[in-house]
Amino acid sequence: MRGDAGDDAARAAKGRKLAIMMIAAAAAFMAVEFAGATFGWSNQIMGLLELGIAAVFVWVMIEAYRLWRSRDQA
Template sequence: MSKSQPSKIDVQNAKDSCLVAIVLVGTMALWLGAQWMGGELGWEPRFVFLFDLAALAAFFWTMVVTYRIWRRNKSVSGRN
């Protein structure tokens, strides 16, 4: 028997899921590093707050992409 090839949608979902995971981990690492550096170097809170806003933007983006993956799976399975 031959193995069935994954569909283009499955491949796209896998790529998007991997990208979401990388962005989530990278965002958390950079945000934690910025918080630590801000405390150690005595940065003003307004500069550290910029890192908070950037992290929130990245988390919002991952939520949007995750929702898109979920909708794509739902439309393929026929359960709109």
């Protein structure tokens, strides 16, 4: 048997959390772009904030890959 309902529910919950994190990162990126243009933030500040948001995107992709691989191993 490939796993029980508890494992599937836990994976589904983790997938939902990852989706929410991805949406939050995209919204944060748009907010940073808007705020930077509105308040005239320097390129250094914008780059630092965008680098942090990019790190969140990379983290979500890594976790999504790990979630996908855990499904195959169950």
